[in-house]
Amino acid sequence: MKHPFLSGLCSVMLLLVLSGCWDHYELNNMAIVSGIAIDAGKHDKYKVTLEVINPGEMTSKKLSGNMPSVVYSYEGKSVVEAIRRINTGIPRKMLYSHIQLVVVSEEIAREGLLSFLDYFESNREFRENVNFVMTHGSPAEDTLKISHPMVRVSSFKIVSQMELGEKEWGSDPMIKLRDFILAWQSDTKEPLLGAIRVKGDVQKGNQITNMRKIEPSALVELAGSGVFHHNQLLGFLSLGDTRNVLWVQGKLKQSVLTFGCGEPGKMGSYNVINSSTKKKVNYTDGKLKIDISISIQSYISFMECKVRLSDNQEISRLQKQIEAYMEDQIKGTVSKVQHKYKADIFGFGDLLDIQQHQQYNKLKSNWSPVFEDADVKVKVTANIRQSGITTDSFLLKAPMVRPENEQEATEPD
Amino acid sequence: MSGIELEDEKMSQPLQPYAKSCRFVLEEKFGHTTDFCLEEISQSGCLGIICYLKTMVDLDAIQEIAAMLQVDGKGRQFGPLEEEAARAYGSRIFTTMSLQYPATLREVMDHILNGYMVICWDGLHEAIAVPVQGGEQRAVSEPTTQTVVKGPKDSFTESIVTNMSLVRRRIKSEHLRFESMTLGVDTRTSIELLYIEGITNIRIVNEVRERLGRIQTSSILDSGSIEEFITDSNLTPFPLLLSTERPDSIAGGLLEGRTAILVDGTPFALLAPVSIHDFFQTPEDYYLHFYIATFIRWIRYVAFLIALLLPALFVSVMTYHHELIPTNLLINLMAQREGVPFPTVVEAFLMELTFEVLREAGIRMPRAIGQTVSIVGALVIGQAAVEAGIVSNAMVIIVSLTGICNYVSPSYSFASSARLLRFLLIILASVLGLYGTLLGVVIIVAHLTGLRSIGVPYLSSTAPWIMEDQDDVFIRLPMFLNRKRPRLLMPQQVTKQSWPSKLLGRKGGGSN
Amino acid sequence: MTVPAVEKLSRWQLFVVMVTFELGSALVVGVGNDSRKDAWLALIIGAIAGLPLIWMVSWMLRLYPGQTIYSILKITLGKWIGNLLVIGYVIYFLYLAAYVMRDFIAMMNAAVLPRTPAGIIGFTLMSVVAYIVYLGIETIGRMAEIFAPYMLLFTVAIVLLCLMSGEINLHNLLPVLGDGWHPIIKDVFPAVLGFPIGEMPLILMVLMAYIKRVDKGLGVGMAALGTGTFLLIISIVLQISVLTADGKARASFPLLNVARLISTAEFLERIEPLVVFLMMLGILLKISVFTILGVQGLEAVVQVPYRHFSFPISMIVAFIAIVHAKSFTDHIIKGTRMLPTYFHMPFQVYIPAVLFIILLIKHRPTKGKVGEGT
Known part of the structure; x- marks a missing residue:
């Protein structure tokens, strides 16, 4: 051989080109999966529903009045099997890397059948930071079937809703798959999952006509959250409680507080624009002591009571009202979780691990009673910055006094 | 070869002091070409011949010299006197001209071929060659390939003498040296080797001189042929010498410590040695403000990378790594590709090859329509292809972008390497995705690290990293900070200028 | 292509080669998993031990300026024992090259190209390695110089992107030393010392012969050890704070999992193929260095210029990479149980120590030093 190196190299190149490519997939043969829903199956253990995007409908050029996504279900003994066999109905290779939403039905959660999450974690196509929710009062597959005129693919719409819900009011915990798995891994922390439900008529909701009405027939809305013990659902928390949980966890930034301002039947509303939470735990004398201190910045959005907002003392009084209200709320939620569910969704155990490692090691095997027994102290510091672009409200102006016997008819002449 | 060797031997024998025998041999050698003129002159029994090539000489000058020979003012004989040597005779008659005295037949013929008028007299052992070069030449005009917005706009022409003067006018230093040689057996092209004594490293000059001396070939028509002969490696697609039409490039290169090679008959001169970074620089960088110069340099590097990598990256991401594309973009791309019959690779190849064909066609077409054909043609054909459903929109954009980025490179030969390698990378991308592309890039980089240009590593200033040279590689520091010549060339005189006075705290304005 | 007869490395090139080498596969694979949250401490101790x-x-x-450890072994211990030990080192280096190669193939198959056969990935990578080895040590030095800034940039970029995605949670590192020093010390000897710390002196053993001023080799080696360890610690701290110690231990390729979580600016998501390919540069360099060390040893034994071995040896390495372990689990077990005790310790510590003592004794009369301990 005259040039052994060169011939070797040529044979390598030939080998490459002649033998074919293994991971080569053309886009025409693929379909993007945007959402996956898992229910309990009728004939088999799991029923998996995929929402697949129809790309022609998403770009403005090729719109032809069809639905932007297609939903298909299949049942199987395991989620993996169902996913693989989904091609009995759908003609393309599924691309799972762009999944935005994983929905689990309440049934599955109650029965604790969440072991398929291991598949999601180790498969390279599924992302760990995909949004993970459960349904409350509807089967999971229905949530993927409701269309909406603004965001046409239902998975995308639900995700946008959740993100905004978290930002604007704190109504959704925005749990990702990863958070759930981390909580599962922890010795003491219990998982929490956001919940959604379908309102309205599902049959009408999954048609193109749903998008053409002013008032859609069916809508998916946020419904609080579900508390778990390990992988089993214990119960639900309302939207308000969910917000308080987020507050304790320090994940809440903005929200709105509305409560009575002192005069009967009158309300005041405050926009919380910034809040920060500090937590301390201490285990002494056989009892866990939890200190939660929250400080918030707010401004008054609307005040029905007659309060002079230009007076410093009044502002202080309002601040104290806010503090009292919030402490009440938060203590109430923590108490509820402690006593009704006995599940440490807040992560106080992990905090103890950091602050008193040895003590934690002793207690972690039997954490529920410790958590249930714990002494919780909540301290809120509220700060009212301003009241919008006006100071005193025009509502303060006392109405004119009308003489009583001047009751003229209001009919025109 | 042996025939020419024998001939050479005969030709190297000294001249016979007989005009008639000279005449006989010359007429035999030149045959009956129409442009060879030979006239006999005589003076007191002394015979002489005047010969020249009509096409190589300035006919007016011939007339003047003929006049000079006719009238020898003092009435003295214009033929050689007894025992007078050719040199004395020459300086007597032609007082103001720089004469040459060929002593062998070969030299006589060389001089005639180079446009001299040769006079042979009986009794003289040397002939007298009078320089009367002329003939039509192109005037000095703007460069066609390396145009600048701001800066000198003269370019080399095909005449080596003009070119030499263009360089000499820029470097008015006594240290600038021109060394002549003649290469090419049939073309006998004049080559000049330029360098600056005292700056250029002697080893580099010797090496270049030696390599030029080793060239044995029939014809040298362009500096490209020289390049092929003296380059360190012919197997690489990357050029190892810089060719340029611009005298200021050559002058700049010489001052940095490089050698230059001028070739008669072509406006393209060569600079050696070079490193890869020289292919990303233009002399205009030095005439503009250094902020913009640095910015444009970065654009050139990025454009080169795009021209090389973009199609391969696109193919690999579209076929292997769909997760890299943001979801909305992916949906758009999928919608575009609906109904397209070919796999992405085939699309890429089709479009790229079409673009190459258009590009070549644009060069050959007559000036008036040439420009419009290449760019507009590409876009129009691309658009039509999209409408017909043969390719997707995204591919047209990718290919046009690649083509445009290719034009950004200041050196045509360097850009050609990107044109070639990009196809290799597309194939690798189609087989193994981004992994294949990256392997290709690693191979190219490994190949580059092994290249040398006249012994200087091709990737100098980057690997090995020479800190002092960084003032002119990726960024261009302002002139007053540019104190040293590039160390990669190991010049003899390193410092160009001293620290400017404003940095030294002395009063007085300006640098140097 | 003119290849110079005598090859040289500059000190900076040696430094860069060593740092990139240390980062090469250690960035990707889990280091110090037994020390859990205090893996970074284990690394610091390991570096001091190194x-x-x-x-x-x-x-x-x-x-012996200009001589590699191979010739030193042969000179000191005689032809037979010397050659035997040199062959031992050759096998060691080539096996390590195959081991890193297998790591890389596993990572590619897991994360990027699941269906492509391991043989093809191995084969193509080794062809490139063969080319680089053929081009020689200078090329490796220069390529390290070229790629090192990008690897540094990429590490910084990942840290920044993780910050921007809000995934970094420094609480995961607390409490420090919660379980005391004992598990850390156990982890360092022999695991952390074997990989990645102990591989640095290995490179010095051969490549120090190529730098001009041999007496500066110590400075370069220490600086490289320090810098490489520092960058590794950043990577490990990042891994723990994002994945938690438990997640890191469970992940086959922790940095990859970290990169998967990056999600900012709406479009910078799912970028792990890019991360894989940047890691590939480091791994490629590491495999090339190991191969060239091994091939140099062969040259010392059979006196044939090492370039001739580049292609066949590279192919053998690829082959070993694929067949040496039946599955990834097997590969990991071999790497954590078998490799440190039976390979790393002898070749990194015992044999050099013995050689050191012998040389000390040999040169004691001329040096006049008495009673130097090991």
Whole structure:
């Protein structure tokens, strides 16, 4: 051989080109999966529903009045099997890397059948930071079937809703798959999952006509959250409680507080624009002591009571009202979780691990009673910055006094 | 070869002091070409011949010299006197001209071929060659390939003498040296080797001189042929010498410590040695403000990378790594590709090859329509292809972008390497995705690290990293900070200028 | 292509090669998993333990400037034992090259190209390695110089992107030393010392012969050890704070999992193929260095210029990479149980120590030093 190196190299190149490519997939043969829903199956253990995007409908050029996504279900003994066999109905290779939403039905959660999450974690196509929710009062597959005129693919719409819900009011915990798995891994922390439900008529909701009405027939809305013990659902928390949980966890930034301002039947509303939470735990004398201190910045959005907002003392009084209200709320939620569910969704155990490692090691095997027994102290510091672009409200102006016997008819002449 | 060797031997024998025998041999050698003129002159029994090539000489000058020979003012004989040597005779008659005295037949013929008028007299052992070069030449005009917005706009022409003067006018230093040689057996092209004594490293000059001396070939028509002969490696697609039409490039290169090679008959001169970074620089960088110069340099590097990598990256991401594309973009791309019959690779190849064909066609077409054909043609054909459903929109954009980025490179030969390698990378991308592309890039980089240009590593200033040279590689520091010549060339005189006075705290304005 | 007869490396090139080498596969694979949250402490201790090794090796090579450890072994221990040990080192280096190669193939198959056969990935990578080895040590030095800034940039970029995605949670590192020093010390000897710390003196053993001023080799070695360890610690701290110690231990390729979580600016998501390919540069360099070390040893034994071995040996390495372990689990077990005790310790510590003592004794009369301990 005259040039052994060169011939070797040529044979390598030939080998490459002649033998074919293994991971080569053309886009025409693929379909993007945007959402996956898992229910309990009728004939088999799991029923998996995929929402697949129809790309022609998403770009403005090729719109032809069809639905932007297609939903298909299949049942199987395991989620993996169902996913693989989904091609009995759908003609393309599924691309799972762009999944935005994983929905689990309440049934599955109650029965604790969440072991398929291991598949999601180790498969390279599924992302760990995909949004993970459960349904409350509807089967999971229905949530993927409701269309909406603004965001046409239902998975995308639900995700946008959740993100905004978290930002604007704190109504959704925005749990990702990863958070759930981390909580599962922890010795003491219990998982929490956001919940959604379908309102309205599902049959009408999954048609193109749903998008053409002013008032859609069916809508998916946020419904609080579900508390778990390990992988089993214990119960639900309302939207308000969910917000308080987020507050304790320090994940809440903005929200709105509305409560009575002192005069009967009158309300005041405050926009919380910034809040920060500090937590301390201490285990002494056989009892866990939890200190939660929250400080918030707010401004008054609307005040029905007659309060002079230009007076410093009044502002202080309002601040104290806010503090009292919030402490009440938060203590109430923590108490509820402690006593009704006995599940440490807040992560106080992990905090103890950091602050008193040895003590934690002793207690972690039997954490529920410790958590249930714990002494919780909540301290809120509220700060009212301003009241919008006006100071005193025009509502303060006392109405004119009308003489009583001047009751003229209001009919025109 | 042996025939020419024998001939050479005969030709190297000294001249016979007989005009008639000279005449006989010359007429035999030149045959009956129409442009060879030979006239006999005589003076007191002394015979002489005047010969020249009509096409190589300035006919007016011939007339003047003929006049000079006719009238020898003092009435003295214009033929050689007894025992007078050719040199004395020459300086007597032609007082103001720089004469040459060929002593062998070969030299006589060389001089005639180079446009001299040769006079042979009986009794003289040397002939007298009078320089009367002329003939039509192109005037000095703007460069066609390396145009600048701001800066000198003269370019080399095909005449080596003009070119030499263009360089000499820029470097008015006594240290600038021109060394002549003649290469090419049939073309006998004049080559000049330029360098600056005292700056250029002697080893580099010797090496270049030696390599030029080793060239044995029939014809040298362009500096490209020289390049092929003296380059360190012919197997690489990357050029190892810089060719340029611009005298200021050559002058700049010489001052940095490089050698230059001028070739008669072509406006393209060569600079050696070079490193890869020289292919990303233009002399205009030095005439503009250094902020913009640095910015444009970065654009050139990025454009080169795009021209090389973009199609391969696109193919690999579209076929292997769909997760890299943001979801909305992916949906758009999928919608575009609906109904397209070919796999992405085939699309890429089709479009790229079409673009190459258009590009070549644009060069050959007559000036008036040439420009419009290449760019507009590409876009129009691309658009039509999209409408017909043969390719997707995204591919047209990718290919046009690649083509445009290719034009950004200041050196045509360097850009050609990107044109070639990009196809290799597309194939690798189609087989193994981004992994294949990256392997290709690693191979190219490994190949580059092994290249040398006249012994200087091709990737100098980057690997090995020479800190002092960084003032002119990726960024261009302002002139007053540019104190040293590039160390990669190991010049003899390193410092160009001293620290400017404003940095030294002395009063007085300006640098140097 | 003119290849110079005598090859040289500059000190900076040696430094860069060593740092990139240390980062090469350690960035990707889990380091210090037994120390859980305090893996970074284990690394610091490991680095301190590695310093005497570096000092020892550079002292030995300084005695014989321009000679690699192969020739030193042959000179000191005679032809037969010397050659035997050299062959031992050759097998060691080539096996390590195959081991890193297998790591890489597993990572590609897991994360990027699941269906492509391991043979093809191995084969193509080794062809490139063969080319680089053929081009020689200077090329490796220069390529390290070229790629190192990008690897540094990429590490910084990942840290920044993780910050921007809000995934970094420094609480995961607390409490420090919660379980005391004992598990950390157990982890360092032999695991952390074997990989990645102990591989640095190995490089010095051969490559120090190529730098011009051999006495500066010690400085370069220590600086490289320090810098490489520092960058590794950043990577490990990042891994723990994002994945938690438990998640890191469970992940086959922790940095990859970290990169998967990056999600900012709406479009910078799912970028792990890019991360894989940047890691590939480091791994490629590491495999090339190991191969060239092994091939140099072969040259010392059979006196044939090492370039001739580049292609066949590279192919053998690829082959070993694929067949040496039946599955990834097997591969990991071999790497954590078998490799440190039976391979790393002898070749990194025992044999150099013995050689050191012998040389010390040999040169004691001329040096006049008495009673130097190991």
